[in-house]
Amino acid sequence: MKIFATRLCFLAVLALIGTPCCRAWDYEGHRLINQLALDSLPKNFPAFVRTPVARERIGFLGGDPDRWHKTPDLALRHCNGPDHYFDIDYLDLYKIEVSQLSHFRYEFAAQLAAGRAAHPKHFPPIDPLKDSDRTKSLIGFLPWTITEYQGKLKSAFSYLKEYEAAGTPEEVANARENIIYIMGVMGHFIGDASQPLHTTKHHHGWVGDNPKGYSTNYPIHAWIDGGYIQQFGVSADKLRSKLRPASTLAMAGVPVAQTNLFPAVMFYLDEQFKQVEPLYVLEKAGKLSGRRELSQEGHDFITGQMLKASQMLGDLWLTAWQQAPPDMFLRSALMKRKAAAEQRLEQPAR
Numbered sequence: 503m504k505i506f507a508t509r510l511c512f513l514a515v516l517a518l519i520g521t522p523c524c525r526a527w528d529y530e531g532h533r534l535i536n537q538l539a540l541d542s543l544p545k546n547f548p549a550f551v552r553t554p555v556a557r558e559r560i561g562f563l564g565g566d567p568d569r570w571h572k573t574p575d576l577a578l579r580h581c582n583g584p585d586h587y588f589d590i591d592y593l594d595l596y597k598i599e600v601s602q603l604s605h606f607r608y609e610f611a612a613q614l615a616a617g618r619a620a621h622p623k624h625f626p627p628i629d630p631l632k633d634s635d636r637t638k639s640l641i642g643f644l645p646w647t648i649t650e651y652q653g654k655l656k657s658a659f660s661y662l663k664e665y666e667a668a669g670t671p672e673e674v675a676n677a678r679e680n681i682i683y684i685m686g687v688m689g690h691f692i693g694d695a696s697q698p699l700h701t702t703k704h705h706h707g708w709v710g711d712n713p714k715g716y717s718t719n720y721p722i723h724a725w726i727d728g729g730y731i732q733q734f735g736v737s738a739d740k741l742r743s744k745l746r747p748a749s750t751l752a753m754a755g756v757p758v759a760q761t762n763l764f765p766a767v768m769f770y771l772d773e774q775f776k777q778v779e780p781l782y783v784l785e786k787a788g789k790l791s792g793r794r795e796l797s798q799e800g801h802d803f804i805t806g807q808m809l810k811a812s813q814m815l816g817d818l819w820l821t822a823w824q825q826a827p828p829d830m831f832l833r834s835a836l837m838k839r840k841a842a843a844e845q846r847l848e849q850p851a852r
């Protein structure tokens with residue numbers, strides 16, 4: 503991938519150590535992305551996710567991880583905040599290439615620490631009083647978060663199949679509720695990744711060298727998140743008509759192992775990162791402006807990003823369902839339970 507040439511400058515570092523929590527698309531945007539993803543699924547996908555109640559819940563849950571931002575609890579702020587973004591261009595400061603990223607969250611955290619230790623001049627000291635949730639030395643975990651949720655969804659489909667074969671109606675109902683919950687929450691993060699400002703150090707205006715004179719306005723982020731959509735609207739029907747059917751995840755040129763989707767998720771994120779500069783170009787040309795008439799080009803850009811998220815999400819859901827392996831441990835436990843129940847029935851009552 504192409505990483506923006508980075509020259510260390512005070513502004514860039516300031517932005518790094520001051521990374522605020524971001525919401526990406528406002529609730530309405532996340533809700534739309536989740537529900538469009540449902541529309542991309544094939545007819546043979548489990549029908550319980552498409553009842554009106556489930557559709558509403560999956561839409562509602564698209565906003566949940568942003569609701570978690572509101573808590574003052576430091577442990578949640580620490581683990582939830584960086585899950586919503588990944589500032590790819592900051593990797594330059596750590597001298598880490600995208601191809602060198604560990605596919606595992608904690609190993610990546612160690613890579614960051616090693617990068618800091620090896621290049622101390624790139625990182626001014628962090629004031630602990632301004633870093634109570636200990637997130638200022640992080641650059642985000644978004645692709646790991648998505649990959650981990652995909653694993654949880656696959657697991658839920660695995661145990662649902664076992665409960666459907668040999669469980670109680672209550673167990674089946676609970677497993678289905680879990681799937682709806684995971685689908686809804688993970689949709690949030692795939693949506694976040696399609697907001698290009700969630701993939702870059704330029705998340706609240708351009709930082710550092712700025713020869714092309716891009717906007718340095720902090721509110722640009724909130725404007726793209728929700729202000730733009732609120733002002734100009736999104737036609738769900740129009741977007742729906744552009745949806746392609748979901749397909750099992752297979753990114754061109756990216757090896758996709760059933761037990762490790764990180765490369766495919768990172769590929770998706772990198773594609774959105776490539777839209778950072780086009781976004782700033784459109785903004786500079788006034789094509790994302792709320793003070794002018796709607797620019798079709800700007801509108802197509804914003805809604806196109808949302809559509810990409812819906813497609814990726816539908817592909818991930820479909821992949822999880824299709825690739826969910828049998829849960830042999832649960833199968834064995836359910837067989838033992840059934841045998842024990844049958845034995846009790848055969849014994850005469852005393």
Ligand SMILES: [Zn+2]
Binds near residue numbers: 567694
């Ligand atoms: Zn978010």
